[in-house]
Amino acid sequence: MGILFKNGTVVTASDMVQADVLVEGEKVVLIGQNLPTRGHEVINCKGKYLMPGGIDVHTHLDLPFGGTYSNDDFDIGHKAAAFGGTTTHIDFVIQPKGGSLHDGLKIWQEKAKPAQIDYGFHMAVTDLRDDVMAEIPSLVDEGITSLKLFMAYKNVFQIDDATLYKAMEQSAKHGMIVMVHAENGDVEEQLRKQLLAEGKTDPVWHYSSRPPEIEGEATNRAAVMAGLTGCPLYVVHVTCEPAVAAIRRARALGAPVMGETCVQYFYVTRDKHLGAPGFEGSKYVCSPPVRNAEHHAVLWQAVKDGTLQAVSTDHCDFWYEGGVGPWQEWGKAHNGGDWIGYEKQDPSYRRPGKELGKGDFSKIPNGMPGIEDRMMVMWHLGVNSGRLSPTRFVELNCTNPAKIFGCYPQKGTIAVGADADILVWDPNKRHTISASTHHMKCDYNVYEGLKVKGVPQQVYLRGKRIVDGGIWLGKNGEGRFVRRAPHAPVL
Numbered sequence: 014m015g016i017l018f019k020n021g022t023v024v025t026a027s028d029m030v031q032a033d034v035l036v037e038g039e040k041v042v043l044i045g046q047n048l049p050t051r052g053h054e055v056i057n058c059k060g061k062y063l064m065p066g067g068i069d070v071h072t073h074l075d076l077p078f079g080g081t082y083s084n085d086d087f088d089i090g091h092k093a094a095a096f097g098g099t100t101t102h103i104d105f106v107i108q109p110k111g112g113s114l115h116d117g118l119k120i121w122q123e124k125a126k127p128a129q130i131d132y133g134f135h136m137a138v139t140d141l142r143d144d145v146m147a148e149i150p151s152l153v154d155e156g157i158t159s160l161k162l163f164m165a166y167k168n169v170f171q172i173d174d175a176t177l178y179k180a181m182e183q184s185a186k187h188g189m190i191v192m193v194h195a196e197n198g199d200v201e202e203q204l205r206k207q208l209l210a211e212g213k214t215d216p217v218w219h220y221s222s223r224p225p226e227i228e229g230e231a232t233n234r235a236a237v238m239a240g241l242t243g244c245p246l247y248v249v250h251v252t253c254e255p256a257v258a259a260i261r262r263a264r265a266l267g268a269p270v271m272g273e274t275c276v277q278y279f280y281v282t283r284d285k286h287l288g289a290p291g292f293e294g295s296k297y298v299c300s301p302p303v304r305n306a307e308h309h310a311v312l313w314q315a316v317k318d319g320t321l322q323a324v325s326t327d328h329c330d331f332w333y334e335g336g337v338g339p340w341q342e343w344g345k346a347h348n349g350g351d352w353i354g355y356e357k358q359d360p361s362y363r364r365p366g367k368e369l370g371k372g373d374f375s376k377i378p379n380g381m382p383g384i385e386d387r388m389m390v391m392w393h394l395g396v397n398s399g400r401l402s403p404t405r406f407v408e409l410n411c412t413n414p415a416k417i418f419g420c421y422p423q424k425g426t427i428a429v430g431a432d433a434d435i436l437v438w439d440p441n442k443r444h445t446i447s448a449s450t451h452h453m454k455c456d457y458n459v460y461e462g463l464k465v466k467g468v469p470q471q472v473y474l475r476g477k478r479i480v481d482g483g484i485w486l487g488k489n490g491e492g493r494f495v496r497r498a499p500h501a502p503v504l
Contacts, residue, residue: 021058066100066434128492156496188499229255329380335366
């Protein structure tokens with residue numbers, strides 16, 4: 014007995030066709046018209062789209078950052094992702110300072126034990142010593158084929174140009190891809206110091222410390238290195254015209270350069286959100302910063318014409334009204350002043366959050382929630398507006414991410430032999446996005462009050478229904494690690 018999806022419209026990156034889809038076990042086994050129903054569980058999908066589960070290749074679950082940790086983990090964060098139609102994500106393992114890459118991997122493998130959807134890992138390299146350089150090829154054996162390096166966050170994560178170049182040379186030899194956070198961290202440091210010295214401490218000044226020009230400059234620098242080394246480059250969270258122009262120019266010259274943007278960069282603005290009165294703007298502090306509408310238009314063009322290949326979230330959420338309670342005293346008494354571990358004493362506690370940056374924008378934890386909202390917001394803003402076709406929507410949010418990061422066609426499409434990660438998508442159903450109803454562990458939503466049309470009605474992970482309307486059917490431990498293949502295509 015299988016599951017037979019009847020009377021729906023199958024949407025892939027290339028086609029939309031009326032068809033039935035038969036799933037047996039964890040795989041799609043047959044696609045056709047008027048398939049017999051006998052012996053199968055039948056799901057009537059009339060008026061619905063059947064799309065592959067979303068793949069978010071840029072998330073930060075339970076990430077240590079800025080004196081705290083991001084809220085969502087491989088339990089709550091996975092549940093939220095699934096309610097939004099995402100069935101696979103790739104998270105970033107952070108190499109501990111002084112440690113090896115495998116030291117970081119062990120930490121993230123432990124974090125991932127409660128997994129409820131499928132997941133993979135990128136490796137964020139922060140200390141590229143000779144022994145660490147020699148360790149890079151062994152990641153391929155672990156199913157990890159992508160490195161991330163930071164050109165920003167000076168004295169925390171930032172690497173120099175020589176390190177980036179050497180990492181690209183090593184990665185190219187082994188069919189790996191290098192991802193970069195592209196902002197000029199040296200210039201950012203000078204701008205930040207100057208702004209704070211002038212008494213400009215409110216959240217809106219975060220934008221001025223990281224203007225579009227330093228994102229564009231760093232993107233161009235990384236793209237030049239990709240051309241010289243032949244290493245595939247993937248520029249994460251592109252926000253602005255100078256960065257898009259650098260990627261477009263490099264691709265025209267034949268360099269193996271790709272890029273993503275994130276859903277918030279189509280909607281959130283410096284003036285309305287980051288510049289909100291009081292400390293409200295801290296909710297929207299992320300790096301690179303959100304831009305205004307003129308850059309939104311550039312991004313829409315870039316995802317339409319193929320300059321950018323994917324849309325992700327950079328999901329990294331923190332409390333707006335964070336922890337200011339008894340965890341402080343507990344930390345002093347039990348953990349040398351560190352609050353980490355207090356949750357074992359009081360599960361209702363709140364980790365420190367955005368309030369850490371009151372009076373100093375540079376201390377606001379960078380990031381915002383989005384893992385649950387990405388697919389619905391992109392459908393509403395992209396497909397409903399006519400900016401994107403349904404097939405391009407699937408390409409950007411499902412298929413391209415799978416191809417670029419080495420897990421296609423197991424993931425990212427509806428095809429015979431693929432994992433049965435399937436969304437029954439209702440293009441007519443309406444939903445109002447709100448922190449009062451979302452499943453993310455966060456006390457605000459950057460799309461608060463946005464009325465979207467088009468939502469996942471049912472979500473299947475490898476043939477198992479994990480979301481049915483508002484009902485959660487998933488279980489901890491059912492998510493699996495996705496081993497990814499090297500030598501993935503440059504799109």
